[in-house]
Amino acid sequence: MIKGATKRKTFGVITTIVFLFSIGCAPKIPPEALVWNQETLKDRQLQTRRFDTNDEELVLQAVAGLLQDLGFNLDESETKLGIIVASKERDAQDGENLAKGLLLALIGVEMPLDYKQKLRASVVTFPASEGDFMNVRVTFQRIVWSVRGKETKREGLDDPEFYKEFFEKLSKSMFLEAHAI
Amino acid sequence: MQFNPYRRQRILFLFLVVFSSMLFGCQNAKKQLLATGESQVKLRQIQTRVFDTTDRKQTLRTVISTMQDLGFVIDKADETLGSVSGTKLDGYSIRLTATVRPRGKTQTLVRANAQYGMYAVEKAEPYQNFFTSLEKAMFLTAHSVD
Numbered sequence: 280m281i282k283g284a285t286k287r288k289t290f291g292v293i294t295t296i297v298f299l300f301s302i303g304c305a306p307k308i309p310p311e312a313l314v315w316n317q318e319t320l321k322d323r324q325l326q327t328r329r330f331d332t333n334d335e336e337l338v339l340q341a342v343a344g345l346l347q348d349l350g351f352n353l354d355e356s357e358t359k360l361g362i363i364v365a366s367k368e369r370d371a372q373d374g375e376n377l378a379k380g381l382l383l384a385l386i387g388v389e390m391p392l393d394y395k396q397k398l399r400a401s402v403v404t405f406p407a408s409e410g411d412f413m414n415v416r417v418t419f420q421r422i423v424w425s426v427r428g429k430e431t432k433r434e435g436l437d438d439p440e441f442y443k444e445f446f447e448k449l450s451k452s453m454f455l456e457a458h459a460i
Numbered sequence: 461m462q463f464n465p466y467r468r469q470r471i472l473f474l475f476l477v478v479f480s481s482m483l484f485g486c487q488n489a490k491k492q493l494l495a496t497g498e499s500q501v502k503l504r505q506i507q508t509r510v511f512d513t514t515d516r517k518q519t520l521r522t523v524i525s526t527m528q529d530l531g532f533v534i535d536k537a538d539e540t541l542g543s544v545s546g547t548k549l550d551g552y553s554i555r556l557t558a559t560v561r562p563r564g565k566t567q568t569l570v571r572a573n574a575q576y577g578m579y580a581v582e583k584a585e586p587y588q589n590f591f592t593s594l595e596k597a598m599f600l601t602a603h604s605v606d
Binding site (some may be wrong): 313315323 | 511517520521524525528529532533534535537540544546548549550552553554576578579581583585586587589592593596598
């Protein structure tokens with residue numbers, strides 16, 4: 280009996296020491312994080328549209344107008360480089376998350392429900408190397424927090440529908456800006 | 461009270477565990493403010509490349525589009541300072557800042573530094589990957605600085 284207790288104790292100590300070691304070691308950056316891959320060009324196409332103008336200021340004004348239309352607040356902008364960054368905080372509760380939470384609750388497992396999310400949009404304009412065109416590229420991200428304020432998700436939003444809709448609205452916004460509406 | 465021969469051992473174990481946690485986990489957190497893992501010279505070497513161009517603004521714009529290609533969302537940029545910062549969220553988070561400035565009369569220098577979650581990225585390989593991506597977008601070769 281004493282033997283068993285010692286074994287358990289040794290096991291406990293080893294686990295603790297391994298755990299403490301793991302705190303001390305810095306985790307490694309994923310090797311593919313800064314490498315081009317097959318998705319790179321596909322993503323670029325998805326996130327970029329070319330507009331038939333060389334007036335970068337007009338495009339940026341249209342972007343800012345659209346972001347305001349969508350309820351974003353501007354965080355940063357640098358017109359000399361064609362950059363606008365905006366964000367908004369919104370409710371993050373959705374049906375799927377709620378259903379999952381309820382199912383897990385039934386078997387006694389507690390899952391924190393998503394509560395709040397911060398949505399970020401970053402728009403960069405880039406004059407085309409040839410011709411009077413302006414490339415516009417937008418990227419979206421979100422961070423989600425649970426009811427208890429714990430971060431539950433951090434991700435890029437890559438649903439093609441978001442980008443399609445954004446650029447459709449941007450075309451409309453460009454028209455409105457050009458006509459000072 | 462009954463004498464327990466394992467009591468002393470238990471205390472010793474406990475002491476060892478607490479001591480090792482001090483060694484590995486609990487260094488003075490405030491010292492993180494000015495801490496680096498590598499020497500300043502070595503760090504600059506792995507974080508810096510030089511391109512044979514004098515077009516600083518175009519370089520800066522290319523850095524921005526390369527970061528977007530790699531999945532970063534641009535957080536802020538400053539043309540006057542020649543800097544750009546972005547964040548990549550993909551389950552993990554990487555924050556990267558790049559600065560662009562002229563070097564001599566014919567070259568432009570790009571320096572990048574990154575943090576992965578709570579940790580500084582100080583290995584050469586991730587930066588090598590970043591500059592390889594940047595080379596492709598610049599259509600220029602990246603030279604190391606000596």
